Amino acid sequence: MRKDKEKVLDEVWTEDHVKSFLDVRPHDGSDEDFYMLLKAYQSMRASDFELFVQFFCGENRNLNAT
Structure with a gap:
């Protein structure tokens, strides 16, 4: 991986x-x-991702989508 493309770990997600x-x-x-x-x-x-699923379901999205 290039130096300017290093993986970011422990990034704070708002x-x-x-x-x-x-x-x-x-x-x-x-x-x-x-x-x-x-x-x-x-x-x-x-x-x-757990937080995302809460928002996702709050918008009546299909959690069983394939």
């Missing part, structure tokens, strides 16, 4: 940063809810 994943949309026609969950899961620590 609620706004976590909520911003509710605006992520697929570019290939995939299911929006599945895509949001996947990107959030891949990008967040477990505790941040």
